[in-house]
Amino acid sequence: MGPAETLQIFPNARKYKTNLTSKYKNRKVWKRPDPQEILSVIPGVVTSLTVAEGAHVAKGDEIMVYEAMKMQNIIRAPFDGTIEKIHVQPGEKIAKGVLMIYLKSDVEFVYEDIDDDISAIVPDPVG
Amino acid sequence: MSLLSRKISELQDRRDKAVQGGGESAIAKQIAMGKLPARERINQLLDAGSFFEYDLFIEHEAREFGMEGKNLAGDGVVIGTGTINGKPVAIYAQDFTVAGGSLGSMHARKITKIMDYALRMKIPLIGINDSGGARIQEGVNSLAGYGEIFFRNTLASGVIPQLSVILGPCAGGAVYSPALTDFVFVVDKISKMFITGPEVIKSVLGEEIDMESLGGARVHSEITGNAHFFANSEQECFSQIKTLLDYIPSCNECKASPKKSIEPLKKFKIEKIVPVEPTKPYDVRDVIKALTDSSEFFEVQELWAGNIVVGFGRIDGRTVGFVANQPLVLAGVLDCDSSDKAARFIRFCDAFEIPIVTLEDMPGYLPGVDQEHAGVIRHGAKLLYAYSEATVPKITVILRKAYGGGYIAMNSRHLRADFVFAWPLAEIAVMGPEGAANIIFRKEIMEAEDPEAMRKQKVEEYKQKFANPYVAAAKGYIDSVINPAETRNYLKHALNVSQNKVVKRPSKKHGIPPF
Numbered sequence: 001m002g003p004a005e006t007l008q009i010f011p012n013a014r015k016y017k018t019n020l021t022s023k024y025k026n027r028k029v030w031k032r033p034d035p036q037e038i039l040s041v042i043p044g045v046v047t048s049l050t051v052a053e054g055a056h057v058a059k060g061d062e063i064m065v066y067e068a069m070k071m072q073n074i075i076r077a078p079f080d081g082t083i084e085k086i087h088v089q090p091g092e093k094i095a096k097g098v099l100m101i102y103l104k105s106d107v108e109f110v111y112e113d114i115d116d117d118i119s120a121i122v123p124d125p126v127g
Numbered sequence: 128m129s130l131l132s133r134k135i136s137e138l139q140d141r142r143d144k145a146v147q148g149g150g151e152s153a154i155a156k157q158i159a160m161g162k163l164p165a166r167e168r169i170n171q172l173l174d175a176g177s178f179f180e181y182d183l184f185i186e187h188e189a190r191e192f193g194m195e196g197k198n199l200a201g202d203g204v205v206i207g208t209g210t211i212n213g214k215p216v217a218i219y220a221q222d223f224t225v226a227g228g229s230l231g232s233m234h235a236r237k238i239t240k241i242m243d244y245a246l247r248m249k250i251p252l253i254g255i256n257d258s259g260g261a262r263i264q265e266g267v268n269s270l271a272g273y274g275e276i277f278f279r280n281t282l283a284s285g286v287i288p289q290l291s292v293i294l295g296p297c298a299g300g301a302v303y304s305p306a307l308t309d310f311v312f313v314v315d316k317i318s319k320m321f322i323t324g325p326e327v328i329k330s331v332l333g334e335e336i337d338m339e340s341l342g343g344a345r346v347h348s349e350i351t352g353n354a355h356f357f358a359n360s361e362q363e364c365f366s367q368i369k370t371l372l373d374y375i376p377s378c379n380e381c382k383a384s385p386k387k388s389i390e391p392l393k394k395f396k397i398e399k400i401v402p403v404e405p406t407k408p409y410d411v412r413d414v415i416k417a418l419t420d421s422s423e424f425f426e427v428q429e430l431w432a433g434n435i436v437v438g439f440g441r442i443d444g445r446t447v448g449f450v451a452n453q454p455l456v457l458a459g460v461l462d463c464d465s466s467d468k469a470a471r472f473i474r475f476c477d478a479f480e481i482p483i484v485t486l487e488d489m490p491g492y493l494p495g496v497d498q499e500h501a502g503v504i505r506h507g508a509k510l511l512y513a514y515s516e517a518t519v520p521k522i523t524v525i526l527r528k529a530y531g532g533g534y535i536a537m538n539s540r541h542l543r544a545d546f547v548f549a550w551p552l553a554e555i556a557v558m559g560p561e562g563a564a565n566i567i568f569r570k571e572i573m574e575a576e577d578p579e580a581m582r583k584q585k586v587e588e589y590k591q592k593f594a595n596p597y598v599a600a601a602k603g604y605i606d607s608v609i610n611p612a613e614t615r616n617y618l619k620h621a622l623n624v625s626q627n628k629v630v631k632r633p634s635k636k637h638g639i640p641p642f
Contacts, residue, residue: 069490071458
């Protein structure tokens with residue numbers, strides 16, 4: 001084993017040293033999910049595409065049929081938008097979590113910036 | 128003024144002062160955050176005028192860090208009893224306007240007092256959580272308080288229904304009380320639950336995430352499965368609580384109150400819901416609504432692990448717990464999360480004498496590296512354990528597909544289902560016809576002049592032979608093959624005859640379920 005990589009952490013105003021595990025180093029860093037990305041939620045095969053790039057769809061419209069576990073799953077538009085890019089082809093075998101379609105939403109998604117610091121909202125009993 | 132009226136007026140003054148909580152400006156702040164004050168929440172949730180409060184004049188005993196002489200109204204929590212739908216409940220509500228609802232030792236003593244009442248009186252316990260966490264000035268006393276609460280949550284588990292309502296922050300150790308209770312209610316933009324907040328995550332891991340994305344109501348309803356009911360407002364949340372309490376009994380030794388039996392709505396035509404082709408999905412909740420009184424179904428954990436549907440309905444006036452595979456989501460497969468979700472629901476029903484109706488239509492367990500590595504063996508085992516362990520009336524209806532290990536797990540005869548019915552479309556086999564034919568007739572297919580034609584022929588042969596309910600019926604593994612239109616009648620009768628079901632099990636301290 002080579003020299004362990006270490007990291008210093010300060011959870012309670014006290015210094016700790018810890019070795020980095022490979023699990024930590026390979027961890028998936030969180031990123032805000034983009035609802036406009038239509039991802040595969042289960043491994044399967046694209047049966048057919050109901051829409052073409054550039055098409056406008058309304059919420060609930062069928063956009064593709066995706067076979068997984070012997071079921072013809074109908075994938076529907078989660079909101080009104082335009083099919084910006086189709087990344088898959090009929091007959092293609094898809095793993096889980098693969099970007100299949102990019103559906104540009106008609107209305108932009110806004111994220112409210114909610115107060116990050118809990119101590120800011122919890123009054124101090126003495127204060 | 129007589130002495131008595133002076134004393135009464137003094138009482139009134141003390142009361143008026145105490146119920147002000149953290150005072151006007153703190154209450155205004157609470158309302159500005161979109162939240163109701165603690166007593167207002169209780170009043171809206173309970174039957175009008177039914178709330179009786181205790182320990183209003185409690186005082187904390189902290190003497191350190193400037194706490195001496197500091198008055199905290201009710202020590203930041205309101206406790207009492209009242210009624211919902213006319214039935215008694217015990218309730219506590221943390222008051223965020225008083226020291227941020229922080230938990231000190233007297234605060235904890237109030238909560239444990241009302242928990243003890245609930246357990247002794249055998250009435251449901253409702254906890255409204257809205258707290259910044261441990262009161263740091265009280266040190267280990269505050270940690271001791273949490274421990275006392277967790278211990279009682281565990282003691283009360285399976286004896287009285289415990290409901291946790293998250294109406295504000297609930298962070299750090301505090302999250303484990305809700306996690307130990309039966310049902311967790313969250314409200315969009317108001318509920319926040321996490322062990323370590325965004326600040327610590329940032330300082331330790333350097334990852335940035337906001338509170339809502341880390342532990343908001345949606346996250347716990349859709350991703351973690353910690354929450355059971357999601358609401359858009361506190362009012363909606365309270366009405367969910369009332370509905371739930373209407374379905375379930377007040378304790379493990381009483382029954383849920385029966386209602387008048389009302390036929391399902393005509394628009395749910397049971398024979399029209401399930402497509403004949405096994406590759407076509409449909410919404411299994413329509414089947415449930417075609418079976419329940421007035422087509423009412425109260426779903427639990429609707430937004431998480433949607434490939435299995437669990438919830439309450441009534442048949443012939445009596446509460447029934449439904450567990451149903453959902454072909455609309457992930458083809459209705461069993462996986463880690465759906466097994467976990469169903470297992471916990473089954474154990475709740477079993478603890479509170481609620482019969483379980485299982486509707487089965489699933490292709491089996493979800494294959495894949497991520498499922499195997501996520502521990503689908505261990506999680507899947509929970510489902511087998513929960514069904515096997517349950518001694519309440521257990522009835523299964525096989526709607527369409529029942530393949531492989533999933534067939535066994537979904538309350539099969541072999542796990543001691545009381546009744547198993549199957550529709551004529553049912554396919555009960557070790558695996559689907561395609562897979563099975565490829566294995567059994569491998570040689571014939573390979574050696575045939577036209578392997579594809581031979582494969583098709585063999586698949587058809589297998590379908591004829593095994594993809595039907597009659598092989599299982601011939602062995603007595605299913606009791607009756609029924610016309611879908613007869614399902615409600617069969618269920619009504621089965622529930623009726625199993626009312627006095629008695630099961631003797633080997634004596635033991637407790638089992639060791641795979642968790």
